[in-house]
Amino acid sequence: MEKKRREAIEVICPKCNRTEIVYVPIEEIPKCSDCKTQMVIREILTEGKRD
Ligand SMILES: [Zn+2]
Numbered sequence: 001m002e003k004k005r006r007e008a009i010e011v012i013c014p015k016c017n018r019t020e021i022v023y024v025p026i027e028e029i030p031k032c033s034d035c036k037t038q039m040v041i042r043e044i045l046t047e048g049k050r051d
Helices: none
Strands: 007-012 019-023 040-046
Touching: none
Parallel strands: none
Antiparallel strands: 007 019, 007 040
């Protein structure tokens, strides 16, 4: 049974506002697949940790 805590991070393209969810550990924040701009972290979402 998998019970690893996984953190999800939402990244956003500052140019076209395209968002993507990546999971830690992150090796590299992806580039936008539309415009190839380096995406930035928008929000850290932690799964299974709802208040
Ligand atoms: Zn973009």
